[in-house]
Amino acid sequence: MENLALSDKKPRTAITPTREDDFPEWFQQVIKAADMAENSPVRGCMTIKPYGYALWENIVGIFDPQLKEYGIQNCSFPLLIPVSFLAKEAEHVDGFAKECAVVTHHRLKADGKGGLEPASPLEEPYVVRPTSETIIGEAMSRWIQSYRDLPMKLNQWGSVLRWEMRTRMFLRTSEFFWHEGHCAFEDNAGAVKDCLTILDMYERFFEDYLAFSGYKGIKTADERFPGADDTYAFEAMMQDGKALQAATTHNLGTNFAKSCGIKYQSKSGEETLAHTTSWAFSSRVIGAILMIHADDDGAIMPPRVAPQQIVILPVLKDDAVTPKIMEYCDTLAKDLKAQGYRVKLDDRDMRTPDKMWDAVKRGIPLRVEVGQREMEEGTVTHVRRDIGRDSKTAAPLAEFKSGVGAILDAIHDNLLEKSRSFTRDNTVEGKSVGDIDAHFKSGKIGFVKVPLEVLDDPAYEKVRSEYGLSSRVKPFEDEGRTVLVARAY
């Protein structure tokens, strides 16, 4: 049938709309198509589904041992924080008071209308932790007495709650998962070194496991953590050119030591304030993974943290040979698992193309197809998710099994390199407010790097608010002389 109108159209994508058509909506659809999470009945909070949570578990499972290697000890502090604790540090309160959920009662009673209402008011209300500096500070003030107790390096994995005005799955939800490191040192040098070391660990982790790169640097004063002397950050660029702060480390100076009473007796016997730090990355990095790697056919999981690294797809037609193909697949799956890979043999009773698209949308890095042909030849057909059908390759079984690692590494390298070049290609240097204005006025995306003084130009504020810009970081590479300006999540 002649259909010129249709034949000119782009090929059908698994995700509608495409990134180009509507990036925020595309992002939501990618999450849905990959079956990672959904909005919950609780305002601003999401339900992370098994496939999404498996990704987080892999992230935790890799990063946690790295923290321990650095000397971190894990612990757990209460979810609830007495209001008086939060009130101790002035800037900290200013920063977080507005977004705290407050627990004012315990116990429920019948309201006489078939529902329940809070019964007994608490003497002192609690806030649900928006972050744990104050309650960990209280503990540190008792645990630290002597310089011999320092450095103290603690971390907890958990979730926190911030009553956000506007939420988006993985990027900004009221409750989010994270780890929060809290350390105390004798002096500022120790605290600074901690911030920089951890920031480097974050960068290594993001590049080596999540396959994205970004800029390390120091935040400008207005972007600093409430209560910190300095905030360091890792800023990554999403495919729409917006910045996403993927991790931060904070040098809290002696601010929390003062307000919480974290003091130690030095070697010479003087009572001295400790220098503390805190640092974190959150489940937001999952948003980053998607917004950096995913394409118009859905998620692309970085191989080293992918919930499933390899999917085996049996291609079945003839009932008579089905058991033999399944046995072939089963053996392959066992062999690959024995090598330590996360393998899914998709034996669901579904049409093969549907299973294939499911694997595509979930972003499983490597797909293996096994039908009668492969079984008889002793081969497999494999396809890389990051390249697609053009990478379809037939390989002898033994060769494939010994080469899987190299293929997954190649996928990782490709994703990282794409992230690197995209970030580089969309970072431009400017010298003035006019350069920033011209860049975004022309419809370009990404980061503009300008000399730090540009932020002090009275004309900057107008441009900043017109394009919704903010200063992201003063990148280390320019030793604080420049600042990256961008739209941000």
Next chain:
RNA sequence: CGGAACGUGGCGCAGCCUGGUAGCGCACUUGGAUGGGGUCCAAGGGGUCGGAGGUUCGAAUCCUCUCGUUCCGACCA
């Protein structure tokens, strides 16, 4: 907290203006033909139309109130 919209099977929507007892697509179930990048045909199951009140012989539809959600701003890992 300002400005706008929307609540109808699991999901996405139409119906409302001009009241007559609920429909479409996807998903799901069953059967058959298919089967290596989204196949086709046929038969099915599933809904107190957000809630309360009112007008009416009769309300998803009209009126009043209420609850909730989303989007746009200010705030943010």
